[in-house]
Amino acid sequence: MASGQLLPFPTHPFSVMRRPLPPLSRAALALPFVCALAATRLSAQTPSASSTLVAQPIPDRTVTYGVADAGTVKAMLWGLDTAWPNDNNMRRGIAFMGPSKVNLVRLSFQPTYPLVNGDLQQPQIDDLNNRLRLLSFNGASTQITVNCDAPSIDPSYKGNAANWAAMMDATVRRIQATGRTVVSVAPFNEPDYSTQQGTQQDFLNIATVLRNNSRYNNIRISGGNTLNDDAALDWYNFLKPKINEGNTHQLAGSFDSFANFFQAVRANGHYATDDEMHNVVEAMVGAEYGVQAGIWWGTAERARGELAKASDGPRLGYAEHRPNWTAAAVYRTPDGRVQAFAGASERQATTTTYRYVSKDRDVYYDGVGPQREYTLVMPGGNGYGNNQPNAERVINVTYGEDIQPAINGRYLLVNRASGRVLQVAGGSTSDGAAVQQGSYAGATSQQFDVTPVSTRVGGDFSYFSVTAGHSGKSLDDENFSLDNGGRIQQWTNSVGVNQQRYLDYAGDGYFRIRSRHSAKCLDIAADGTAVVQQDVNASSQSQQWRLLPVGAAIEFVAPSAPGGLVATASPESVRLSWTASPEADVAGYNVYRAEAASGPFNTIARNVPGTAFVDNTATVNGTYYYKIRAVDKSLNRSAYSGQVAATTTGTADLVAQLRFDGSALDNSPNGNHSAPYGGTSYVAGKVGSNALALNGADAFVQLPATVANQQTIT
Template identity: 55%
Template sequence: MKNPCIGSGKFSKSKSVILLTLLALGAESSSLSAQTEAATNPIAAQPVADRSVPFALSGQGVIRPVEWGLDTAWADEGNIRRGKAFMGQVDVVRVSFRPTHPVVNGDLDPDQKEYINTRLRLADFAGPDAKLTMNSDHPSVHEFYKGNAANWAEMIDLHTRYFQEGGREVVSVVPFNEPDYVWTGQGTREDFYNIAGELKKNPRFANIRICGGNTLNCDEALPWYNFLKDRLDEGNTHQLAGEFDGYAGFFEAVRKDGKHATADEMHNVMEAMVGLEYGLQTGIWWGSAEYARGEFCRTSRGERLAYAEHRPNWTAASVYRAPDGKVQAFGGVSERQATTTTYRFVSTERDVFYDGYGPQREYYLEMPGGTGYQTEDQKNAERLVNITWGEDIQPAVNGLYVLVNRGSQRAVEITNGSTEQGANVKTGKYSTSKAYQQWYVRPVSNRIGGDFSYFYITSYTTGMSFDVWNWSMEDGGNIAIYGVGNGSNQQWVLEYAEDGWFYIRSRHSALYLEEVGYNVQQGDKDGSNQQQWRLIPAPASKIEIKSLTAPTGLTAEGQSASVLLKWNKQADATEYTILRSETPGGACEIIARHVEATSFVEHKVLPGKTYYYTVKANDDCLNSSPKSREVTTATTGVHALVAHYAFDGDLVDETENLNHGASLKKASFTTGKAGKAIQLNGSTEFLQLPTDIANHQNLTVASWVKWAGGADWQRVFDFGSGENQYMFLTYSSDTQSLRLAMKNGGEEQSLETILPSPIRVGNWVHLAVTVGEAEAGIYVNGELAVSSGDITIRPIDIKPCLNYIGRSQFATDPMFKGAIDDFRVYNYELPEEEIKKLAQGESVGIPTPQISGDEWSIGPLPADRELQVTYTSVPSSGKVSFHIYNMQGVSVLSSGMAAGTGVATLNVSELPAGLYMLRLVDGNRSATRKFTVKH
C-alpha cells in the first residue's frame, strides 16, 4: 500500500506505524518466524568530532611525489626487516658518519669503518635500490673536529667514499644532526656553514645534496636553514618540540626557495601527513615502519583525497587512494606534545565500509594525546582504517571466534587444552566440547603505544594471547600462548583475502600465520590456503565450509522513496546479503548484510533512478551462495510523505520507507503537541536521520517546535555533507531570527523571519520550510512568513548525507534545547493550504487505517506466553498476516492466518518483556495496535 499524495481528515496522534508487509507468508501458514533484523539497515548516530575529513571517492585527488625511507641510527636489524616488509618499497636509508675518532693518514679509524659496514649490512635488508642519506651519529665529538671545518668535511668525505664503494648511491649529507641540541658539541651555525662550504668545493658532492637545519625543535629549523641556505640544497627538520606552525611553515619556506624538503627522523604518521601536505619530498622513519606507516608509504604514492589537521592539538588525519585504487584513512598525533583529538571521516558520495563496519557514511576516530610535553600519557598514537566497497567486503571483527584454516578446515586450539604459559598452538578437528578452540579477537587499546591498528587474539579458556615465541623474526617461528602484554609479538594485523578469509600478520615480524603439519607458526606470505583463516562466531554448532543455494523468488517494488525487496526463505541460510548495481549485470556492491528477514526496504536511492538487485544467502560459518537472479526497479517518484517521526516513545519512521532515526544515547521524551515529543537538552542530545532522506529536487520539512531558549544558531534541522554543503533551519540566528540557509560550496543563500516575542520561547510553534521549483519559503503556524525566488540551490544539488535534528554541521554550534514533535519530510513542495492543515492538526500525506477497530481484537493483555488475534472481517483477501515490531521498528515476529479460521495464536514467550506494535495486514488494508509482553 502506497501513501497517497495528500490525505485528509483529522490527525489523531497515535502510534499507527505505517509499514509494508515484511514477510510474504502464504495464507495457509500458521508457523511463527522469529526475526531479529529490521527490514532496512539501521543507522547509528555519530558523536560530534573536533574535525571532519570529508572525501569523495570519485574525486580527483592531489598527487605529491615523495620518497620514503628507513633509519639505521638505531642500528637494529629487526627495524629494517620489519619496515621493508610493511613498506614494500624503501627509497632511501639514513646512515651515519661518526666524528668520534680523528682522521689519521687520510683514513678512518677501524671503529668508524665497522659502523659503516654495519649500516651497509642493514641497508641490504632495505633492498638493492635504496639510496643513502648521511648525517652525524655523535655519541661524542673528537677535539680533532671542533672548530675545524676542513677536518670535519674530510671525515664526511671518507664516510661517503666507503658507502659508495659498498655499492650504494649517496644522495644527501647533513653535517650536523639536531644542531640545536647543543650538548653534543657538534658546533655552531658558523661551523656548519663553513663545513658546507668545504663540501661544496669537493667534486664528490657535485651531485649530492648538502642538507641542513635538521633541528630537534622544528621552530629552530627555519633560523638554522635561513642562515645556511645559500650553501644548502636541502632543508630538513625533526619534530620533537616546537609548534605546528613552525613545522608546516618550514616545508613551505624550503619549497618556496626551490630546495628539497626533508624530514629525516619521523616518529609518527602525523609528521608524514602534515609534511606531505606542506611540501615534504623525503621522509625517513625513526625506528621502524609498521602497519599504519607502511601502508601510508604505499598509499601516499597515489592521490590524497582529503586532509584535516588540528594545529593546537598537534594532530592530523587524511584519506588517500593508492595507485592500485585502494583507499585508506589515517590518523596521527605528535609523539611528544599531542592533545586528544576526534576525527570523523565522511564519504560524501556513497556508503562504504570502514574496516568492515558499514555500509555507512561516517567513521568516528579518537586519536589519544597527553596532558603535557613528553608526559607518560603521550602514546605516539597512529591508526589506519581501510575503506572498501563492492561485492566482497571483510567482516567487521570484534568478538569470540573459532579460527578455521582454509586448507585443512581444522580449528586453532591449544595443544591438549593446556593452561600453561608457553603451550603450543595447533589445529584440531572442531568440537563443541573444546572450549580451548575459542578465541577472542579484539582491537588493541588506542593507548597501547604507537600504532593501534592491531588485534589481540586471546584464549577463551586461559585469557592468554597468541605469542610469536622468543620474538622470532624468522620463517617457521612458532606460535604459543602467553600472558597478555603490550609486546608487538602479541599484536596482529588482519588482512582480508576474500570470501570471509583473512591473512593474519604479526606486528613484530611482519610474517603470516600458517598451518604446517597441523602446527601453527609464522611464514613468508605465499597466498596458499594454509595461510588463510576464517573467523567464525563462537560458539559454533558445527564447522562446515561449503557453498549455499542461491535465493529464489526475488522481487522488487518501487515505493515513494524506497524499494521493497522480497525473496523466498532458504533452508540452509541464517541471513542474507543485499547487493545492488547501477547497470544490468554490472559490478555489484553490498548495500546490506546480516539481514535475517526475507525482505528488505532500501531507502538509499535517488528519485527516479533505476537500480538492479540481487541477494546472496549466508550461514553461521560465513558460507555464502551465488547471487540470485537480478531484478530491477526504481522509486515511483510520486509526491509523498517520505519520512514521519511521531516521537511517541521511539524514533521510528511511520512511512513505508522505514527511514528510522537514531540517537547517540537513549532518547528522552516529554509531553508533545499531541502525545509525546523528543526532548533535547541543548548540549549532548540530537537525532541522526538516514543519509538519503532529503535527496529530492523539492522538499518540505515540517514540525512542531518548543524552544527552551539559549545560545544562537541552534538547529531545528540541518541536512548537509559538512561545513560547505548544507540546508538548515535555525530557531535563532545572530539576529534572533528564524533563518533558512543553504550552501553548495559557494556563497550561502538564506531566508529569515522574526518570530513574535510572545510565542518565541516556551511555546509550541508549527514551522514548515518549503523548497519548490520557483522559490523557498518559511511558514509559521500555517501562515507564510517569508518567501524568495533568490534561493537557487536545491536539496538534490547538495545530496545531503549528514542529516540531523537538533545538531549543526559545524562542531562549534550549540545543539537545540527544547522539544520537537511530529517531524515530517515530504519530497515535494506542499501547497499553502496543506501546510495550514498540518498546523491545525489535520493529516496530510498519511493514510488512515483501512481496518476498523471493531473488525479485530487481541488478548490477553498484557500478553505472557501467547497473544491471540481474532479477525473477522468480511470480505477478506484471504491473505492475512501479522507482524510484531519492537519500539525501535525492528521486526521480531511474523505469522500468517489459516484461511477461514478468524483466529491466530502468536507465541510471544521468547520476546523480552516490554512494549510492542502488532501490524495486521489483509491484502491492501492494514492496522496497527500496541500491546505489552509481561512474563
C-alpha cells in the same frame, strides 16, 4: 555534510516531504520543524538501509572524501634509518613497507676519532660497515642519506670546518665504494639540542667546504636538521646560501612552524625532507606542505608501511588539528584500495576526534557498515611527553560484493585448507605451550577472543589481541622471531608487539592472521599440526582462517539461493521481497545493488533478517538492479538469486515521518529511521503519546545521509 543533525530542543513529530517548492537547504532541514500531517502510511518496520544507523558524536575535525574522486597526488620518497642501528628495525620496516618503497636509508658518520692519513679509524669503519650491512636486507637501488651520529666529538673537529668536512667525505667515499648512491649529507644532527657539534657559523663553514668539493655537485647538503621545528627556519635561513635541502624533525615545536618551514623550503627552490619521522602525522602534514622525502625513525609497522604504499595514489581527503598536533587523511592506493589514516605527535598530541565522511556512497570501515560516517578518537597526552601514546592508525575502507566481517568477540579460527581449528596443545595453561591445529571438540582451548587492542597500546593501534578462551594467554611469536617457520606459542598476555595481530582479508570470509612484529602469517607447518609463521603466499589456503562465532557449525556447504526476488519502486525507495532459503541455519541475507545490469554491484545490506528489505538510498531518479544471497551461521554464502530491476520516479511524496512516539523510527514506507545521541528521553507529548526530550547540552537526532538528496523538499 553526510547527515542531518537536529538541534537540542524539545522535539515533537515532524515530517519531510518531497514537493515542487523552492529548494530547502540542508541547514534548514536540520531544524526540528513540524508539519501537521496525519500518519496515513505507516511502515510495517521492514528492515531498511537505515535500520543500523548509529548516531556519531560531534567531531573535532571531519575528513570528507569520495571514493571515486580524482584526488591529489602527494607522492614522496620513503626510507628507513640506521642512526639506531638494529637488524630488527630494518627487517621489520622492509616487511611492512615492502622493499620497493624503501627508497632511502639514512646512514651516519661519527666524529669520534681524528682522521689518520685522511681516513677513518677502525672503530669508525666498523660502525659504518655494520650500518652498511643492514642495507643488505634491501635491494641495491636503495639510495643513501648521511647524517651525524655523535656519541662524542674528537677535539680535532671542533671549530675546524676542513677536518669535519674531510671526515664526512671519508665516510661518503666508503659508502660510494660499495656501489651505493649518496643523495644527501647533513653535517649536524639536531644542533639546536646537541650544541656540542657547533654553531650555525660552524655548520655554514662546513657546508661551504663541501660545496667546493665536486663530489657534492650531485649530492644535496641538508640543514638545519633541528629537533625543535620552531628553530628550523632560523637555522635554515642562516645556512641556505650554501645548502640546497631543508630538513627538520618534530620532537618539539608548533604545528605552524612545521608546516611553514617546509613551505618556505619549497618556495626557495630547495628539496624538503623530514629524515626522522616519529609518527604518520608528520608524513601526512609534511606531504600537505611540501615534503619530498621522509625517513621513519626506528622502524615501520602497519600504518606507516601502508601509508608509504598508498602515497603513490591520490589523496582523497585531509584534515588537521593544529593546536592538538594531529591529522587524518584518506588515500586511494595505486591498486584501487581506499584507506583512512590518522596520527598524533609523539610528544605533543591532545586527544582529537576525527570523523571520516564518504560523500558518494555507503562504505565499510574495517568491516563496519554500510555507513557514510566513521568516528575515530586519536588519543593524546597531558602536555609535552606526558602520557603520550604516539598513536597511529590505518583503516580499510571497502565496498563491492565481498566485504570482510567486522571482528570483535570469541571465535573458532578455522583453517581453510584443513577445516580444522586453531588450539592450544593439550589444553595447556602453561606459558610456552604449542599452538597447533586440531579437530574441534568444543573445548575452550579451541576458542579465542579476538579483540581490538587499546588505542593507548603504544604507537600503531591497528591490531587485535588473540587470546585463548581457557587461559586468557596470547598467541606469541616465540623469542620475537622474524624468521619463516618461527614457532607460535601461548604466553601470558603483555600485549607485546609479538602478541598483536592484524587481519588481512583474503576473501569469502577468510583472513590472513598476521603479526605486528614480523608481518608474517599464521600457517600450518609441514608436519600438518604445528602452527608457525610464514611470509605471505597468495595461493596458500593454509594461511587463511575463517573466524566463526562460537556455536556455529564447522561446515562448508552453502545454503540454497533465495528465490522469487521482487523489487517494487516508490518515489523515494525500493522495496525488495523474496522467498526464504529452506536451510535452518540461514543467518540472514546480503543485498547487492548496481546502477547497470552488468554491475558493478555493491553490498548495501548484510545479514538482513526475514524476507524483505527497503532500499531508501535509491533516492536519485533512475533504474536500480538488485540481487541477494543467503548467508548461514558458518559464513557460507549461497549462489545469487535472480536479478531484478526497479525504477524510482521521484514524484512528490512523503520522504520521512518521525513521530518520536517512543522511538526514533520513520513511519513512512521508506524506513528513513533516525538515531538519537546523548542525553535523550521520551516524555509526554502534545501530539501523540510521546515526545523526544533533548537535554540541551550534547543530545541530538541524526538523520540518514540520503534523506535530503532531493532538489525540492519541505
